[in-house]
Amino acid sequence: MQQQRQDADGFVYVSLPQLMKLEHRVRGLSFQGRQPLSSILSGNHASRLRGRGLNFDELRRYQPGDDLRHLDWRASLRYGKPFVRTFTEERDRPALILVDQRMSMFFGSQRSFKSAAAAELGALAAWMTFHAGDRVGGLVFNDNRIERISPIRSRSRVEALCAAIVRQNQALSASQPDAEDDDQLDKVLQHCLSMAGHDHLICIVSDFAGAGPRTLQLLRELSAHNNVIAMQVYDPLALKLPASGRVLVTQGELQVELEVERRQVHQPLGEFLTGRLKDVATLLRRSQVPLMMFSTGEDALEQLRREMGRLTGAPR
Structure with missing residues (x-):
């Protein structure tokens, strides 16, 4: 010591x-999450902090309710059926x-x-x-x-x-x-x-x-x-x-x-x-x-x- x-x-x-x-x-106090409007970390500009990263989890068949933004077009075209990518948030x-x-x-x-x-x-x-x-x-x-x-x-x-x-x-x-x-x-x-x-x-x-x-x-x-x-x-x-x-x-x-x-x-x-x-x-x-x-x-x-x-x- x-x-x-x-x-x-x-x-x-x-x-x-x-x-x-x-x-x-x-x-x-936190560097993350939603910030007050007066905060230096708020606002849609280059200084806004990103959220936690996302890790790719798996590629699976589309199910009703899945986010269409996660459609994998290559896999969907290859197999002739819609496939989506799923992600898990970093802990x-x-x-x-x-x-x-x-x-x-x-x-x-x-x-x-x-x-x-x-x-x-x-x-x-x-x-x-x-x-x-x-x-x-x-x-x-x-x-x-x-x-x-x-x-x-x-x-x-x-x-x-x-x-x-x-x-x-x-x-x-x-x-x-x-x-x-x-x-x-x-x-x-x-x-x-x-x-x-x-x-x-x-x-x-x-x-x-x-x-x-x-x-x-x-x-x-x-x-x-x-x-x-x-x-x-x-x-x-x-x-x-x-x-x-x-x-x-x-x-x-x-x-x-x-x-x-x-x-x-x-x-x-x-x-x-x-x-x-x-x-x-x-x-x-x-x-x-x-x-x-x-x-x-x-x-x-x-x-x-x-x-x-x-x-x-x-x-x-």
Whole structure:
């Protein structure tokens, strides 16, 4: 059993007991089934989630009341009598939860760090899919390591995924240098593509730092035969810098304190942060993958309920 950090308060570092307790907070939430009209997952457009897949069962003679859409014309013409294909619905489907714990996530100006918010969202997504009767697995990654958890329908598999999230989350430190290789996200998506065949539910929780044309291509390939949901975690600084005060910017061991009231600091820094957030959001929307955006300044579960259209007057 892995040791837990004493400073795992859920805002900078998370703990395994904390993620396991989230099971009881996801009641009434589901990625599947009928969604409220305000939900990001509703509507007849490219971002709508498919239902569970159908497995071919048998070919048999047509019986009154059979769905004519299931007529097998080749068999019917061959035997001179109508034949239909019958199908059984899959009992469950594999779900892959991808959770980003890179150094780009180890930052927060309000409430929690992006890494902690992503850890919580990853656990919430895992519990939601588990209670939907689906198999749960995933990929947890930092700048140079990818942990793979194969999908199985069991509570212990959810715990294994949460343990991997906690392990990588608690290994983060301001003394760690950022990775020179910035294509780790694409490597993870490529790895996911090799794991996911058809009809997987894939939930990606990340700030999507380093996303580019290759990321867009991989997302499109993944979503061609699977249900893909993007959960973009961002810091409120990306929307609006404070008018005064100081902002500590870190790059591995390098730390720089900037006076944001100075015009030559405030304007370019604000334009960079806001522009980067918009660029990533635009790229994700171009992939036609449903996009949910989560601020580190608010409770992750409440935002998830709002994004799913479960709260009254949800703004969509």
